[in-house]
Amino acid sequence: MQNSTKKRTMSSAGTLMYLLKGSLLLFIISILASAAFTFFSTLIPQVVSFAINYVIGENEPAESFSWLVSLFGGLNFLKENMWLLAAGIASLAIFAAISAYLRMYINTRATQSFMRRMRNTLFSHVLRLPLSWHAEHRTGDIIQRCTSDADTICNFVSLQLINLFRIVILIIFSLTFMFIMNVKLALIAAVFVPLFIIGGYLFHRYARRHFKKCDEEEGVLSTLAQENFTGVRVVRAFGREKYERDKFEKQNVYYTGLWLKILNKMAVYWTVNNFIAAAQGMLMVVVGAVFCVKGQLSAGEFVAFITYNAMLMGPVRELGRIISNMSKAGVSLGRIAEILNAQEEDYGESKALSGDIELKDVSFSYEEGKPVLKDVSVKVPQGTTLGIIGASGSGKSTLVQLLVKLMPLSGGDILIGGQSFKDISLSTLRENIGLVLQESYVYTRTVGENIAMASNGATQEDIEDAARCACVDDNIKAFANGYDTVVGERGVTLSGGQKQRVAIARTLMRKTPYLIFDDSLSAVDSETDFSIRRNLRERNAGATVIIISHRITTVMHADNIIVLDGGKITESGTHAELLNAGGLYRKIYDVQMSLPDELKEEVQRG
Ligand SMILES: Nc1ncnc2c1ncn2[C@@H]1O[C@H](COP(=O)(O)OP(=O)(O)OP(=O)(O)O)[C@@H](O)[C@H]1O
Ligand SMILES: [Mg+2]
Incomplete structure (x- = not known):
């Protein structure tokens, strides 16, 4: 804790x-x-x-x-x-x-x-x-x-x-x-x-x-x-x-x-x-x-x-x-x-972080006696990408919230670069891990301010660079006031997909060595999804990435993929390995690939 x-x-x-x-x-x-x-x-x-x-x-x-x-x-x-x-x-x-x-x-x-x-x-x-x-x-x-x-x-x-x-x-x-x-x-x-x-x-x-x-x-x-x-x-x-x-x-x-x-x-x-x-x-x-x-x-x-x-x-x-x-x-x-x-969180001092992420028997429950995550163990070597796939309610978002200490672990430990979670301060974690939450939230401010809000001293160039990487630059420039467009109450001037991409750009602004995307590409089409991932590989080469998705195509290129089912890892391996294993991953793959294009798109959106 x-x-x-x-x-x-x-x-x-x-x-x-x-x-x-x-x-x-x-x-x-x-x-x-x-x-x-x-x-x-x-x-x-x-x-x-x-x-x-x-x-x-x-x-x-x-x-x-x-x-x-x-x-x-x-x-x-x-x-x-x-x-x-x-x-x-x-x-x-x-x-x-x-x-x-x-x-x-x-x-x-x-x-x-x-x-x-x-x-x-x-x-x-x-x-x-x-x-x-x-x-x-x-x-x-x-x-x-x-x-x-x-x-x-x-x-x-x-x-x-x-x-x-x-x-x-x-x-x-x-x-x-x-x-x-x-x-x-x-x-x-x-x-x-x-x-x-x-x-x-x-x-x-x-x-x-x-x-x-x-x-x-x-x-x-x-x-x-x-x-x-x-x-x-x-x-x-x-x-x-x-x-x-x-x-x-x-x-x-x-x-x-x-x-x-x-x-x-x-x-x-x-x-x-x-x-x-x-x-x-x-x-x-x-x-x-x-x-x-x-x-x-x-x-x-x-x-x-x-x-x-x-x-x-x-x-x-x-x-x-x-x-x-x-x-x-x-x-x-x-x-x-x-x-x-009520007790405030102690943010502690911020230090640089590097190395592998290692989850060791991580378990968590919101309510006593009802575990949401059970003995989750997985290693994400530095610079690699981990894909997480699983049904709704399987514990994916819970897992990423644990990774930035939004909630305390109920059991097990997480190590980053060999350091136990207990010894890593909140500031260190949050400065080094860029997280795009599942529900993107935009403030009633300009689009530019929304993107720049998580980083200090950002220039317009930085903002546009992040927006380009998140494939939202063209959309923003098409607005009458460009980056100065004020996002309306609850973000009504942005579509769901645009909001998600603004949230991604916001996270990318900070150039963190670790990046986590919690179903952050669900409201964008497969092609844009692909472009964003390609941009990321180029722009943030060397970053350790965790991508959560319902869509096989989003996680299939990851170095390692885990399947979460009821809070447990039931399968893990590369795309090819998981297809051969013929388990849940294979089933999801077959369903998503056998549908006609429009329907496929529909299902993939979650
Ligand atoms: N704040 C909370 N309090 C109590 N239970 C919660 C809370 N948040 C989530 N849960 C429960 O924990 C379980 C896992 O939720 P989680 O949000 O991690 O699922 P998920 O895999 O991210 O699902 P989705 O794909 O729909 O985003 C669910 O059964 C959910 O009902
Ligand atoms: Mg979720």
């Missing part, structure tokens, strides 16, 4: 700290700026209260206040220069505004840096995860974790967590001022704080479960749309438009119904919540007014109380939602931690 080293086992909190590297300080500054904003904002009602009580009104300030009053030139001076109070309020408002600006500015920078780090970390990590991990996870799920889970975490950290701190600071400051002014009235406000928080938490916890259901159903809806758009040709060809439209409509109605249900519940919740908030406000006014009349509260304090209460209740009603969202962010964080904790 690959000698992997980068083992990580991070908890959700550990993952968050890991992702916050580089942006944590900015977030802390943002929280501090938020605290400053709240502090300055909560001071304003104090100045207003002071003005009403002592400057406009006739009350005498308490002893403890006198130092502050004398700092501003005494009460009489303030009464004559009321603008000083207005300037005080304006200054506090300006400080609050500057703090708010700083909070937003720094928060935006922190968020961008956090998001960038999260995206980069996830993307490069997922690319380095072994194929077995990819086989266990659906692409849609991986993409969802890297996009919507990442967004959830980012939103939570940049908006909700900062808000959480802001609201907690606001509660502390406001309630402290309120309790200093009047304990009884402050208690009325304080009692409602946990009520709103718990009520909000419970409702939003319920709503979140419902939103999750909505998300899942939206996923079903988009999968339906995506599958139909991707397979639009199949839908058209089978005349299934109405069936698919009805299926979509049914899901759409169900999904819309779910939304209506939750929106209705939200409307009821907010109406009740608004009513309670209004009743609480009214209670404060009435009780506050009674205290004023009884002389237990000054007019200034009354105004300050009402202002604090108004400042407080909105954010407090938000708090329940934020707390309930914490668990949602926690789930997303867990899902991302799962990806980051």
